Amino acid sequence: xxxxxxxxxxxxxxxxxxxxxxxxxxxxxxxxxxxxxxxxxxxxxxxxxxxxxxxxxxxxxxxxxxxxxxxxxxxxxxxxxxxxxxxxxxxxxxxxxxxxxxxxxxxxxxxxxxxxxxxxxxxxxxxxxxxxxxxxxxxxxxxxxxxxxxxxxxxxxxxxxxxxxxxxxxxxxxxxxxxxxxxxxxxxxxxxxxxxxxxxxxxxxxxxxxxxxxxxxxxx
Ligand SMILES: Nc1ncnc2c1ncn2[C@@H]1O[C@H](COP(=O)(O)OP(=O)(O)OP(=O)(O)O)[C@@H](O)[C@H]1O
Ligand SMILES: [Mg+2]
Numbered sequence: 001x002x003x004x005x006x007x008x009x010x011x012x013x014x015x016x017x018x019x020x021x022x023x024x025x026x027x028x029x030x031x032x033x034x035x036x037x038x039x040x041x042x043x044x045x046x047x048x049x050x051x052x053x054x055x056x057x058x059x060x061x062x063x064x065x066x067x068x069x070x071x072x073x074x075x076x077x078x079x080x081x082x083x084x085x086x087x088x089x090x091x092x093x094x095x096x097x098x099x100x101x102x103x104x105x106x107x108x109x110x111x112x113x114x115x116x117x118x119x120x121x122x123x124x125x126x127x128x129x130x131x132x133x134x135x136x137x138x139x140x141x142x143x144x145x146x147x148x149x150x151x152x153x154x155x156x157x158x159x160x161x162x163x164x165x166x167x168x169x170x171x172x173x174x175x176x177x178x179x180x181x182x183x184x185x186x187x188x189x190x191x192x193x194x195x196x197x198x199x200x201x202x203x204x205x206x207x208x209x210x211x212x213x214x215x216x217x218x219x220x
């Protein structure tokens with residue numbers, strides 16, 4: 001399914017396994033854009049809206065007997081609402097959206113790691129969002145063992161999965177980076193925070209430039 005939607009925004013998603021540095025890098029990317037006169041919308045999945053945050057709580061800290069199908073449908077439900085009420089309107093206003101996780105996460109976690117079927121989960125989510133794909137996806141690639149060392153706080157429901165689960169997630173992101181080579185930027189997330197951020201800025205620079213020129217905003 002492909003989207004018939006056209007918008008003048010720039011839709012940037014950040015993907016990767018647990019604790020790979022997404023939140024840290026999104027915050028720094030936001031700073032970089034603000035220095036250039038752009039005020040990006042920062043949002044996340046699951047969550048991003050009041051309803052979405054309630055669903056996030058149910059998904060991440062829900063009962064141990066939540067079955068994979070229920071989990072996958074809750075993710076796609078919050079995603080449909082998030083896109084419809086928050087992200088798409090921003091993209092139609094021509095804004096830059098920095099989003100922490102999107103449908104690739106469902107494909108990797110539920111489709112591959114939970115073995116619900118990569119194609120089925122992709123189709124379910126494309127249906128939920130009317131086929132809208134990001135303009136660019138920053139994949140923060142990190143060995144799950146290294147990511148585990150970075151983790152702080154109590155593990156949530158998905159973080160309690162065995163290490164093999166995180167390895168299946170990583171493998172599926174590699175597959176997605178080949179399937180969607182045009183929009184994927186694979187970033188080595190093993191370095192320090194600054195060096196990872198430099199890689200991200202280099203990867204985004206041409207698209208941001210083009211967006212600013214086309215929309216005649218910021219310091220293009
Ligand atoms: N390049 C890095 N090197 C070392 N530590 C890092 C690096 N990037 C982030 N961290 C630290 O690792 C921890 C996890 O980072 P962060 O919360 O950004 O990851 P995340 O991908 O958003 O995690 P989650 O999947 O839980 O949302 C934080 O304590 C953060 O300060
Ligand atoms: Mg995070």
